[in-house]
Amino acid sequence: MSSSSxxxxxxxxxxxxxxxxxTRSNELAREKC
Known part of the structure; x- marks a missing residue:
């Protein structure tokens, strides 16, 4: 069962x-704005 975990x-x-x-894309878009 260890393998399944x-x-x-x-x-x-x-x-x-x-x-x-x-998150990275969001930060980039915020900086672009």
Missing amino acids: TRPTSRERSQRTWSSQI
Whole structure:
């Protein structure tokens, strides 16, 4: 069952990266304004 628990980590990592990109884009748009 340990393997099943380490599998979702990859999915969480992808979501974290996506959120980081959105925040960066938001900051860039704010600076452009």
